[in-house]
Amino acid sequence: MQLKKLTFTLLAIIFISGAGFAQSAKLQQKATDKVEELNTQITSVNPDIALTAEQKERLTELYIEKLKGTRKMKKDGEEKDAIKAFNKENWGKIKAVLTKEQFRARKKAKATKVDD
Numbered sequence: 850m851q852l853k854k855l856t857f858t859l860l861a862i863i864f865i866s867g868a869g870f871a872q873s874a875k876l877q878q879k880a881t882d883k884v885e886e887l888n889t890q891i892t893s894v895n896p897d898i899a900l901t902a903e904q905k906e907r908l909t910e911l912y913i914e915k916l917k918g919t920r921k922m923k924k925d926g927e928e929k930d931a932i933k934a935f936n937k938e939n940w941g942k943i944k945a946v947l948t949k950e951q952f953r954a955r956k957k958a959k960a961t962k963v964d965d
Contacts, residue, residue: 880912887955890962891947894954907946915939 887908888900900908915936922932944952 876913876916877909879916880909883912884908890958891951891954893958895950898948898950898954900951904946908943911939911942911946915943 884900884905888905892899918935918939919932922935947955
């Protein structure tokens with residue numbers, strides 16, 4: 850009987866940690882995609898000012914933080930204004946990682962995309 854309980858407990862722990870890892874991997878992939886999209890926007894204007902490896906790493910961390918925060922706020926039933934404020938704050942952090950040239954290039958690429 851003890852062996853069955855122990856086996857069941859171990860299987861439950863493995864299953865739960867596996868589900869958590871899958872969510873983390875999914876979040877990591879989504880953040881990486883966002884960073885690559887940002888880099889593509891920047892390099893479409895000027896390939897010489899592409900994101901550095903350090904910038905990509907920091908931006909990925911910030912996007913993960915943003916995605917987790919937004920998900921939690923929605924789950925907790927936060928109002929849209931609070932979520933907008935949170936996103937605006939996070940965009941400020943993301944903007945701080947970019948150089949002025951990168952930010953201008955991203956802005957120009959976004960404006961060009963809207964005009965198309």
